[in-house]
Amino acid sequence: MRFVALSALLLTAFPAAAQVLDEKAAKAALFPVRGHVVQVSSKLSERDQQTVRALVPLMAEQLRQPVRYYAAIAYSPKDGLAHDSIQAAMNYHSIEAASDAAVTACNGARSKGAPPCQLAARMVPKRYQPRALTLSIDATAAFDKAYRKAKSPKAFAISNATGSWGMGSSDAAAVAACEKTGKPKDCRIVIRD
Template sequence: MRSTALAILTASSLAVAGLATAVTAQPIDGAAAEGMLFGADTARVAVNPRAALSEEDEQMLRLLVESNEFTYYGAIAFAPGDGIVSPSLQGAFNYHDVDTASRTALTACEAARSPDADACILALQLFPSGYAPRAFQLSQDATRAFGAMRDTGGEQAFAVSTTTGAFGAGTGQGADLKALSACQQTEGATDCAVVVKD
């Protein structure tokens, strides 16, 4: 991994202020949430045409994403003056929306780029297959956990941190408190909120 100079930031690795697309003012019910989520099995890569990547660089990044099974929502940023194979190549994956993943990758890139290099730009973003903007979104891992929770029946709650990508599920009596507690166990997850409750 270090040979590509890509520092991978999972959703819990770096907290930045972000758009709260996964959090609603009031929790929604499980059926409504389920209807808005994308499948958790496949993801697609969207290359930024403004990055002007060579065919070789684009192929390398796609291969890197696919071989490491990075999860949506994700992004990779780099400083063009430093090149793709440099410390400025930074990735952030498994967030609840692509905007937060993108900001996280760009922030990490800015911290790692050479002082004389141009500002960082996005090289690519990772979305669920069939992506279209929706009012409720979860990361790929959170989508899987949500599906497993829905299979249990009974009282259910799901909590997320929009800035870190953390999440937690709770079932049975006190499901909402269990979900919050599970979410808050992720380092840096100080903004956990219950987003789904049945």
């Protein structure tokens, strides 16, 4: 009985991780590619909040591309916002993955003895709320422009660790396409028809 209860708990705790959607369900779950908002941490002072809001367009200018969701900016409170430890992670498939990547990168760059990094801001779609499936803007655009036009059988794979994605006429082809960019080890199928 314990095994059954534990299995039921695990299945309900991680439904999105194992769930594979079809095209219709994926289309309903995904956010539009246009429009995002910057959510700045309320833990920051008003001045620091303004600084973070000003950083986003500067990052876009330096990168020569817009800052796309899902993205996060992390900083070390001791180092502040004008230190090399401030790090951003952009174009991930979920806000959790972007946040983890930004905090991990920041912790690797913070000053010796500085406390762990925290989130300064997150970039999410307008009217963001958790859904069964979220994809980066680039992956969502590919789903809209290519996947939906492709004939079945077809599959769409993503890497939460890197933001990579790929499509193919089979699960294996989609995973292989996903693994070509950045060499992720966690590509998995999220859409299949």
